[in-house]
Amino acid sequence: MYLSEAIRDPVHGLVRLERADLALIDSRPFQRLRLISQLGLTDRVYPGARHSRFEHALGTVEVTTRLLEEMRARLGLEGLLSPLSMATDEAHFHQLLRIARYVALLHDIGHPPFSHVTEKLLPEGGHEQMTRSLLDHPEISKPLTRCGEEIQSSVLRVLDPRDDELPENLRFVRSLVCGGFGADRMDYLLRDSHFLGVQYGNFDLPRILHTLLPVETDEGVRLGIERGGVLAAEGMQWARFSMFTQVYFHRTRRILDLHLIDFLREVIPGGRYPQDPEQYLRWEDSKVLGLLQQIQLDKEHAGYLDARRIMRREHHRATGDIVEGRDIDEVSQRLAVRMEELQRSDATLDPIADVVSAPPDLDAGAVLPVQDENGEVRKLGQVSALVGRLRVRPFGRIYCASKSVVSDQVF
Structure with missing residues (x-):
């Protein structure tokens, strides 16, 4: 594999690419990611949050590339590929690397x-x-086909959420790219922090890269970490x-999300995005x-x-009430x-409730094998007292209409 191409990146310096990658990057489904914001309407709060999924x-x-290159250099072909039941030669390493890179890209x-x-x-x-x-779109499937049937089928399987017989x-590969300590998570934490201008998402990426490795567990081989990388893992x-x-x-950000959902339910036919891929590709930010620009001037429109x-x-404003509970049901009640x-107390307040709960995988890192x-x-x-205690209890907020919108609605 020859990474002959490179793209400047404000987070990683350079993103190295094969020439064969360019056909996928130039495809319509991938180029559409330029028009899909990474963090939705967060730029209304943090103006720098204008980065995209692209x-x-x-x-x-x-x-992903750095992870596998580092493991190969540290563990050797035997230490990296044998636990994965792969032949320990350069050809199979490059096959693994290419599959993982395409999964990351797509x-x-x-x-x-x-x-x-x-x-x-x-x-x-x-x-x-x-x-x-x-992935079945011609502009994606044709370049993948040129990579060989085994690589193509492997990429399709890893990215199929219904395939749990890998x-x-x-x-x-799935854990390396999409897992609790995968490349996807590493990049978005660093990237979001960079563009928002905050420090919350920064962590010791070089140390994590240097200590991750394939680990035998009761569930099979998973991405794990050496004992010496625990502090860096805690940081992440x-x-x-x-x-x-x-x-x-x-x-x-949360109330803007709720307003956007309500708006789209009024403007998308049937209130949901189309299932047909060609129709779906026409929807972007x-x-x-x-x-939004057009309908904000049309008082007759439902949105x-x-x-x-x-x-x-003129979004609803938080009332200051924070409602907590043991679980989502109690908070909702x-x-x-x-x-x-x-x-x-006031019929014009038009209150909106928002139940906030951590995503189910927020504590997925706690099961990282050490x-x-x-x-x-x-x-x-x-191993880590810190990670074992990190929890986000569900809570709720109430938002009420701002006076300017209420008065406009009345008069």
């Missing part, structure tokens, strides 16, 4: 406009299933925890922003109020009581 995908390729092509924000409007299976559908080498877990609590759960709330920053009280000098394997959450 550069994140490229960054994930570079981190893992996000199914994202909807504004990324995760509007994912609930996707057909069943979310952006992962849409990614799998788009062989060891492909399970390892803390970085993700901090980004969720300080950025991704920011109150203004600029199309939605154009609709007028939400368009205005987003475009003129308490929010419902508070909402009813507000509605009785291998000590004697070969004993334990989970990171067992």
Whole structure:
């Protein structure tokens, strides 16, 4: 494999590419990622958050490449490939590297406009299933076919969320790219921090790269870490925890998300993105922003109020009430009581409830296998007191209409 091409990147310096990668990068599904923001409407809070899924995908390729290159240099072909039941020669290493790089490159092509924000409007299976559908697009499938049937089928299997019967080498690739300590997560934490101008998501990437390795566990071979990398792993877990609590759960970002969902339900036919890949590819941020610009001036349109709330920053404001509970159900019940009280006190408040809960994989890093000098394997959450205690309890906020929007609606 000859990485003869390079693209400048503000996070990693250079993203190295094969010439064969360019056909995939130039494809319509991949170029569309330039028009899909990484963090939705977060730029309304952090103005620098204008980065897209396009550069994140490229960054994930570079981190994936560095991970495997570092493992090969440190462990040798035998130490890296034998646990994966692969022949220990250069040809099989380059095959593994190429599969992992293509998985990294293509893992996000199914994202909807504004990324995760509007994912609930996707057909069943979310952006992962849409990614799998788009892999059959001619501009993706033809370049993959030229790489050989084994590489193509491996990429398709790793990126198929329904395929849980992967062989060891492909399970390892999936964890390497998409797992709790995978390249995807490493890149977006560093990239989001860079563009937002915050430090929360920074961690010791070089040390993690130097200590990750394939580890034998009861569930098979997984991406793990040497005992000497635990401190760096703790730092990455803390970085993700901090980004969720300080950025991704920011109150203004959350209410803008809710307004955007309500707006799109009024403007997308049927209230959901089309399932047909060709129709779906026509939906990206600029199309939605154009609709927002247009409809904020059309008082007769059902999406007028939400368009205005987003475009003129007349969004609902948080009341200051933070409702906590043991689980989502308890939070929802308490929010419902508070909402009813507000509605009785003032009918113009138009309260909106938002239940905030950590994603189910926020603590996935706690199960990262840690291998000590004697070969004993334990989970990171067992080795690290910090990681074992990182939790985000569900909580709820209530937002009420700003006076300018309420008065406009009345008069």
